[in-house]
Amino acid sequence: NAGVTQTPKFRILKIGQSMTLQCTQDMNHNYMYWYRQDPGMGLKLIYYSVGAGITDKGEVPNGYNVSRSTTEDFPLRLELAAPSQTSVYFCASSRTGLNSPLHFGNGTRLTVT
Amino acid sequence: GQQVMQIPQYQHVQEGEDFTTYCNSSTTLSNIQWYKQRPGGHPVFLIQLVKSGEVKKQKRLTFQFGEAKKNSSLHITATQTTDVGTYFCAGNNFGNEKLTFGTGTRLTIIP
Structure with missing residues (x-):
């Protein structure tokens, strides 16, 4: 089992560009x-x-959008990137919402310049 | 909204000394979870506490959940260099699927 997989690991964006951070899990969470x-x-x-x-x-949530068309995938969309969105983004999954540990991906380090 | 604060924000200890981080919630929690994040890494689940007054141990780590279920603590006995990292608590309000993370305590070890 790969667990939670995030791509890309690093990304540099210019202000105003858009991108999608990918996240997939194989634990059927x-x-x-x-x-x-x-x-x-x-x-946060x-x-x-x-x-x-x-x-x-x-x-x-401001500045972001998501979709969940399948159980496995949960992409995060950044529209019109801003310097304030420079951060490390972690995707996580859990079997149930309550009383269930979160399994994190390795993260995507995003810089907006 | 729910706020979860941790103290201290930073802690530097000599190897072999003990370490404690405290977690305080503005609201009563249904459960509390603890995570460890190594420098440059991702948070990794350590443990979950559910019952009022619960105490759990993992080798040198002792976790407590307060009687009012609004605070928790993590105590590490005789720290080692492998304990370096940031420790986060995280809690759910009753009936709320969203886990709120605390502000974290960064532990550094002086060899």
Whole structure:
């Protein structure tokens, strides 16, 4: 089992560009999450999904979009990248939403200049 | 909204000394989870506490959940260089699938 796989590992974007961060999991987990972690800080929830076809906003959703067409995949779309979106992005999954540990991917380090 | 604070933000200890990080929530939690993130790595799940007053041990690590289920602590006995990293607590409100992460405590070890 690969667990949670994120691509790319690193990316540099110019202001105003768009990109999609890919996340896939092979554990058949229903719940998937996107977090961002700014340098030296904690993790803030961007979006989450409780199953295919269902997504909901977290704490910091502005500037991002998600979709969940399959159980395995949960891509995060950045439209009109801004310097404030420079961060490390972690995708995670869990079997159930409550009382279930999160399994994290290795992260995508994004710089917007 | 729910806030989860951790203290201290940073802790530097000599190898062999003990270390404790404290986690405090503004609301009552249904459970608390602890994660460790090595420098440059991703958070890795350590443990989950669910019951009021629960204490769990993993080798040199002791985890406690407060009686009011609003605070928790992680204590490491006789730290080793492998303990270096940032320790996060994370909690759910009752009926809420969203896990709120604490601010984290970064532990560095002086050999």
